[in-house]
Amino acid sequence: DAKTTQPPSMDCAEGRAANLPCNHSTISGNEYVYWYRQIHSQGPQYIIHGLKNNETNEMASLIITEDRKSSTLILPHATLRDTAVYYCIVRVSNSNSGYALNFGKGTSLLVTP
Amino acid sequence: NAGVTQTPKFRVLKTGQSMTLLCAQDMNHEYMYWYRQDPGMGLRLIHYSVGEGTTAKGEVPDGYNVSRLKKQNFLLGLESAAPSQTSVYFCASSYTGEPYNEQFFGPGTRLTVL
Numbered sequence: 704d705a706k707t708t709q710p711p712s713m714d715c716a717e718g719r720a721a722n723l724p725c726n727h728s729t730i731s732g733n734e735y736v737y738w739y740r741q742i743h744s745q746g747p748q749y750i751i752h753g754l755k756n757n758e759t760n761e762m763a764s765l766i767i768t769e770d771r772k773s774s775t776l777i778l779p780h781a782t783l784r785d786t787a788v789y790y791c792i793v794r795v796s797n798s799n800s801g802y803a804l805n806f807g808k809g810t811s812l813l814v815t816p
Numbered sequence: 817n818a819g820v821t822q823t824p825k826f827r828v829l830k831t832g833q834s835m836t837l838l839c840a841q842d843m844n845h846e847y848m849y850w851y852r853q854d855p856g857m858g859l860r861l862i863h864y865s866v867g868e869g870t871t872a873k874g875e876v877p878d879g880y881n882v883s884r885l886k887k888q889n890f891l892l893g894l895e896s897a898a899p900s901q902t903s904v905y906f907c908a909s910s911y912t913g914e915p916y917n918e919q920f921f922g923p924g925t926r927l928t929v930l
Contacts (some may be wrong), residue, residue, distance in 0.1 A: 747859065803851075803874060808857065808858055
């Protein structure tokens with residue numbers, strides 16, 4: 704799987720948009736970009752994923768650059784409950800590991816009042 | 817619809833003891849996974865299964881065994897626990913292995929080996 708690079712930590716004020724960047728400069732054409740988050744002591748929670756186009760769901764938006772070498776996860780109106788570690792994962796389409804997710808260390812997002 | 821459940825939630829073992837962690841899913845998913853997470857680290861894949869009766873090794877399989885006798889259950893066994901196996905264990909499942917199918921995770925089992 705393509706390696707991803709994320710900042711180790713970020714802060715965001717409650718009610719503001721949180722923009723979490725991710726670099727994946729070695730991504731291949733058939734690799735999806737996934738975002739998960741992990742709230743303290745809980746299991747990872749799926750947020751969103753995309754291949755080429757920007758995606759939006761009830762939780763967040765995913766913006767993928769045209770060359771696909773980087774992406775940004777946007778939480779439009781961050782709340783205190785969004786404080787978590789956010790993982791950007793690039794997932795190959797025919798992995799030998801059963802398509803398992805390759806978690807790095809992620810970005811620790813702290814939403815402050 | 818309970819999603820993915822794990823039993824037990826917490827466990828303390830002595831070195832050399834054995835135990836089995838149970839993962840159950842009620843979403844009729846084909847693929848199931850066991851990950852471990854050490855402090856300050858991301859998750860690492862231990863074993864996975866692509867269907868009932870099948871299992872395969874992941875990134876860190878040593879010291880663990882698994883079984884998938886029923887589609888909804890995936891068991892992780894520690895035959896002789898070691899302190900290095902102190903970790904939080906997460907189970908996950910997905911409808912298929914295709915990369916557009918997200919994985920759903922359980923709440924985790926916190927294991928301490930003394």
